[in-house]
Amino acid sequence: MELLRPSSAEEASAALGNGSLALAGGTELVPLLRDGLVHAERLVHLADAVPRGVYGTKVGAGTTLAELEAAADVPAALREACRLAASPQLRSMGSIGGNLLQATRCWYWRLDFPCRLHGGDRCHAAAGVHREHAVFANDFCASAHPSDPAAALVALGATLRTSSRELPVADLYRLPTAEDRHTTTLEDGELIVELDVPTADASTYLKAMDRQRWSFPLVGVAAARVGGETRLALSGVAPIPWSIGSEADLDSATPLPGTAYKLDIARALVRRALAAIGA
Numbered sequence: 001m002e003l004l005r006p007s008s009a010e011e012a013s014a015a016l017g018n019g020s021l022a023l024a025g026g027t028e029l030v031p032l033l034r035d036g037l038v039h040a041e042r043l044v045h046l047a048d049a050v051p052r053g054v055y056g057t058k059v060g061a062g063t064t065l066a067e068l069e070a071a072a073d074v075p076a077a078l079r080e081a082c083r084l085a086a087s088p089q090l091r092s093m094g095s096i097g098g099n100l101l102q103a104t105r106c107w108y109w110r111l112d113f114p115c116r117l118h119g120g121d122r123c124h125a126a127a128g129v130h131r132e133h134a135v136f137a138n139d140f141c142a143s144a145h146p147s148d149p150a151a152a153l154v155a156l157g158a159t160l161r162t163s164s165r166e167l168p169v170a171d172l173y174r175l176p177t178a179e180d181r182h183t184t185t186l187e188d189g190e191l192i193v194e195l196d197v198p199t200a201d202a203s204t205y206l207k208a209m210d211r212q213r214w215s216f217p218l219v220g221v222a223a224a225r226v227g228g229e230t231r232l233a234l235s236g237v238a239p240i241p242w243s244i245g246s247e248a249d250l251d252s253a254t255p256l257p258g259t260a261y262k263l264d265i266a267r268a269l270v271r272r273a274l275a276a277i278g279a
C-alpha cells in the first residue's frame with residue numbers, strides 16, 4: 001500500500017478517490033482496513049493538509065480529542081464529550097475530523113454480515129441482538145451513532161468547512177435508505193478542513209456507558225444554552241446524531257424490544273443536562 005503525504009487540502013482532495021482514502025490518526029481506518037471492511041490502494045495522510053489546533057472559535061479538523069479536552073476556549077459540552085470518549089491513547093491519536101466520520105459500531109456490520117448498511121436486504125440487529133442499538137429512526141438500519149463529540153457539536157450549532165462547502169455539523173449526517181446507504185453527506189474527495197464552534201452561555205455533555213471509561217455511549221446527551229435558546233442533541237439513540245426539542249420528544253421514540261431501557265436513561269440525562277446549564 002502506498003502512503004501519500006500531501007502538503008495542502010487541495011492536493012489531498014485531488015489525491016482521493018480511485019482507491020485512495022484519507023488517513024488522520026488511523027484509530028478507525030486502520031482497524032477497518034485490517035478487518036477487510038474497507039479497501040484502499042493508497043492512504044492520503046492528512047497531517048500536513050488540514051489544520052490542527054484551536055484558534056478562537058475555529059478548530060482544525062486534525063486537532064486530537066486530547067487537545068480539545070484540554071482546550072480552555074472550547075465550550076464545555078465539546079470538552080466533556082472528548083474527555084468521555086474512548087481511552088487516553090485513542091484520544092491522543094484520534095482527530096475530531098476522523099471522529100465525526102467513524103463507522104457504526106454495530107457488531108453485525110463489524111463482523112461483515114450482509115446487512116442493509118453493507119448493501120444487503122435485512123437488518124440483522126433488529127431481529128437479533130440489539131441492546132446497544134437505536135430508539136429513533138431504526139426501521140431501515142437500527143445502528144446507534146457512536147460519536148460523543150458529534151452530538152456536542154450539533155447541540156452547540158457548530159459548522160464545518162470542507163474542501164468544497166460550509167455546512168452545519170447536523171447536515172453532515174443523513175439517514176440511510178434503500179437507494180443510498182451512506183450515513184454522511186460527504187462527497188468522494190471532500191475533506192473536512194475546519195470547524196467553527198460558537199461559544200455558548202452554558203453547555204454540558206452527559207454520557208451513560210457500560211463502563212465508566214473507554215465505552216461507546218449507550219446514551220449521550222449534549223445540551224447548550226445560547227441566548228434564549230436551548231438545544232439538545234443525543235448520541236447512541238439513532239443511526240445519526242439526534243436532535244430533540246425537549247424531554248417530551250422522547251415520547252415519539254420507536255424502541256426495539258431490547259433498547260427501550262435507553263429511554264429511561266435519556267429522560268434522566270436530559271433532565272440533568274438541562275439543570276446543569278440552568279435551562
Ligand SMILES: Cc1cc2nc3c(=O)[nH]c(=O)nc-3n(C[C@H](O)[C@H](O)[C@H](O)COP(=O)(O)OP(=O)(O)OC[C@H]3O[C@@H](n4cnc5c(N)ncnc54)[C@H](O)[C@@H]3O)c2cc1C
Pocket residue numbers: 021022023024025026027028029030046050061062065084085086087090093094095096097098099100101102146147148149190191192193214215216217
Ligand atoms: C476502542 C475504541 C473506542 C472508542 N470509543 C469512542 C467513544 O467512546 N466515543 C467516541 O466518540 N469515539 C470513540 N472512538 C472513536 C475514536 O474517537 C475515533 O476512532 C477517532 O476519533 C477517529 O479519528 P482518527 O483521526 O483516528 O480517524 P481515522 O481513523 O484516520 O479516519 C477515520 C475516517 O475518517 C476519514 N477522515 C479522517 N479525517 C478526515 C478529514 N479531515 N476529512 C475527511 N475524511 C477524514 C478517514 O478516511 C476514515 O474514513 C473509539 C475508537 C476505538 C477504536
Ligand code: SF4
Pocket residue numbers: 104106107108109115116117118122123124125126133140141142143
Ligand atoms: S443496525 Fe444497521 S449496521 Fe447493524 S445490522 Fe442493522 S442494517 Fe446493519
